[in-house]
Amino acid sequence: MEILDSAFMQRALIAAVLVGITAPAVGIYLVQRRQALMGDGIGHVAMTGVGLGFLLSTNPIWMATLVSVAGAITMELIRAYGRTRGDIALAMLFYGGMAGGVLLMEMSAGGSTAKLSSYLFGSLSTVSVDDLTAIAVLAGFVILVSLGLRRQLFAVSQDEEFARVTGLPVRALNLLIAVTAAVTVSVAMRVVGLLLVSALMVVPVAAAQQISRSFKATFALAVSIGVGVSLAGTTASYYQDVPPGATIVLLAIGVFIVLTALAAPLARRRARALEASRTECTMDVPSSRWPSDDVKV
Template sequence: MEILETAFMQRALIAAVLVGITAPAIGIYLVQRRQALMGDGIGHVAMTGVGLGFLLSTNPIWMATIVSVVGAVTMELIRAYGRTRGDIALAMLFYGGMAGGVLLINLSDTGSTANLSSFLFGSLSTVSDADLTAISLLAAFVVLVSVGLRRQLFAVSQDEEFARVTGLPVRALNLLIAVTAAVTVSVAMRVVGLLLVSALMVVPVAAAQQISRSFRATFAIAVTIGVTVTLAGTTTSYYQDVPPGATIVLLAIGIFVVLTALVTPLARRRARTLEARGAQCTVDMPGNRRPSDDVKV
């Protein structure tokens, strides 16, 4: 195949598979915790890490990982301890991260605002061997945490109070989810882009929930959808010369719409069937009473 003959596309496809696995793998916990937009906030903060990478002439992925982990931990602490001003603090953190990235990258000798495009929206040709190594190591960490600790993370995401009563280290697990989400953002920013990575965390999970109710099945289906759309989007981007991140996200949304359209009529039909069965089982008690049914006091 022509697409496999070029080295940069080989790296891009490998990175796409890793992103397709890791984003839904941690996204399922964020959706369960009703923190679907957390990835978007981390993406804003990671921009400062990208700017620092250019300023210090280091790999932007590793620097973005460090900064986004610090930002994610800060977000979790604000969520846990913040009160009325928590939303304002988060807003300043998000926008400050984006502004800091733009400023730092313009102060560097090797970067400019034009370099931000590949990090904001993804780029196939910019995935280098060093980037692929970093992405592979970070993806391995995400998979190890999201799969190896799935029972504990699900318990915390489902009901923190119950998890605390059972003796789980709730605070540590919450911080671990935040750190893993930050690492996932760094994994995905080369393929999907920092502004769109949150969608890849959430949409495949939402699509999987349309056809599954168990956690295990939802996890497997979401990862399958993630890998499918990242590979399809990367391939489409190569042949049609369109942005990979936007293509991947639109494909994921398309799958969600199709599954919703297919499942909704079936759910309504099932509800009507159950309602009809319930009506048939209703017994007319007054017409079937027997003397022995009377209660004597």
């Protein structure tokens, strides 16, 4: 295939697969916790890390990971201990992260706001071997955590009080979810961009929830959707010269719309099947089990 002849597209496709796996794998816990916009906030903070990476002449992905992890931990602590002023503190953290990224990028010798846009919206053609190595290492950590601790993370995301009663380290697991989300933002920023990464963490999960009824099925379907739209968007960006991040997100939204349209007839079919099974079970009950006319029920 022509698309595989270019080395940069080979790296881009590998990065797209890794992003398609990691973003929904973490997003399913954020959606369950009703923190769908957490990835967007971390993306703002990670901009400071990108600018700092250019200023210090280091790999922006690794620096963005360090800064976004610190920001995610701060966000989780504000959520856990913040009171009425918690939302103001988060707003200042988000806007400060964005402003810091722009300022540091302008101060750096090899950076500019034009180069920053490749991190804001994704740029597959600029994914280097070092970038792909960093993405692969970080993605491995995300996959290991999201799969290896899926029962504990789901329990905490579903009901913190119940998880605490069962003896789970709720505070540590909450911080681990925040850190994993921060790492995922760093993984995805070269493909979909910092401003769009939250959509890839949330939309595939929301789409999968339309037709799935269990955590395991939702997880598998969300990851499948994430990989599918990431590969499709990357391929479209090569042949049609369109922005990869925006294309991937729009494809994910399109899948959500289609599955939402299919959800209603599937729900009616399940309801009819359930009603039929109940009727069959009722017909199988011996007549002696039925109450007589003079018995009040």
